Amino acid sequence: MELTRDLLDAVCDIAVEAGQLTLPIYYSDFDVETKDDDSPLTQADLAAHRHIQAALTRLTPDTPQLSEEGAETPYAERRGWAEHWLVDPLDGTREFVNKNDQFTINIALIRDHVPVLGVVYAPVLDTLWFGAGALGAFCQTGDDAPRRIAVSTRADTPRVLVSRSHRGSEVDAVLARMPDYEPVTMGSSLKFCVIAEGRADFYPRLGPTSEWDTGAGDAVLRAAGGAITDLHGHALAYNDGDSILNPHFIAFGDTEHDWRAYLSD
Numbered sequence: 001m002e003l004t005r006d007l008l009d010a011v012c013d014i015a016v017e018a019g020q021l022t023l024p025i026y027y028s029d030f031d032v033e034t035k036d037d038d039s040p041l042t043q044a045d046l047a048a049h050r051h052i053q054a055a056l057t058r059l060t061p062d063t064p065q066l067s068e069e070g071a072e073t074p075y076a077e078r079r080g081w082a083e084h085w086l087v088d089p090l091d092g093t094r095e096f097v098n099k100n101d102q103f104t105i106n107i108a109l110i111r112d113h114v115p116v117l118g119v120v121y122a123p124v125l126d127t128l129w130f131g132a133g134a135l136g137a138f139c140q141t142g143d144d145a146p147r148r149i150a151v152s153t154r155a156d157t158p159r160v161l162v163s164r165s166h167r168g169s170e171v172d173a174v175l176a177r178m179p180d181y182e183p184v185t186m187g188s189s190l191k192f193c194v195i196a197e198g199r200a201d202f203y204p205r206l207g208p209t210s211e212w213d214t215g216a217g218d219a220v221l222r223a224a225g226g227a228i229t230d231l232h233g234h235a236l237a238y239n240d241g242d243s244i245l246n247p248h249f250i251a252f253g254d255t256e257h258d259w260r261a262y263l264s265d
């Protein structure tokens with residue numbers, strides 16, 4: 001499909017509608033289920049999933065969808081997909097459960113293993129981050145006009161993002177190798193968005209994530225001039241094998257800086 005501003009706007013509308021469905025649940029005394037992999041699940045995850053699935057089907061009936069809360073599609077089928085929607089209907093479920101506002105709705109379009117369009121919406125903040133390759137990257141709060149965003153290229157005291165709920169000793173080892181840094185703790189795919197906006201510089205994720213956790217934020221970050229790579233410096237590749245898990249990765253704004261230098265002595 002053609003990557004137009006109309007397409008991007010349509011996907012933004014879907015993400016905002018899904019996000020608005022989560023808010024009454026967020027502000028209620030909701031139940032939390034535990035999934036097979038021990039991660040939390042709420043009615044909000046499911047409400048957002050159902051809305052996005054139906055709305056994307058109306059928008060592009062022939063484009064397959066892969067969602068954290070949808071049916072698993074075996075790689076034997078997925079490998080034939082030239083493009084597909086990749087959805088995390090509610091990223092940061094732990095943040096949602098803990099009511100710290102840092103959860104997001106995520107929709108990405110993957111084409112030939114690359115996230116070419118992405119929308120991230122934070123319902124409580126009523127803020128959207130969206131982008132698609134040459135169209136650029138944007139941030140919009142409420143009814144304000146969208147503003148163009150770009151990464152920061154200052155690296156004097158890097159602002160380093162650390163997962164609020166999944167940190168780990170390997171990330172601490174990276175921080176210990178940095179001569180100077182300012183830590184910023186945050187949940188969900190918001191971490192990619194604040195780098196895309198130039199409000200943070202570096203995010204080492206040395207623990208498990210799945211493709212839907214990164215796809216939309218990756219597309220926004222790329223469109224804003226940044227990157228996510230594996231620990232060898234290769235851009236994350238999507239729908240490129242059996243496993244839906246990402247390798248460990250680093251995300252950063254300044255592509256001239258040697259962030260991988262902090263990974264080992």
Ligand SMILES: Nc1ncnc2c1ncn2[C@@H]1O[C@H](COP(=O)(O)O)[C@@H](OP(=O)(O)O)[C@H]1O
Binds near residue numbers: 092186189208
């Ligand atoms: N053991 C594990 N295996 C796979 N993914 C994991 C994981 N632990 C955390 N994650 C992923 O990390 C995401 C949260 O990241 P963060 O801690 O940076 O907010 C979760 O998203 P969900 O909230 O959508 O489940 C989940 O997908």
Ligand SMILES: [Mg+2]
Binds near residue numbers: 088090091092212213
């Ligand atoms: Mg997630």
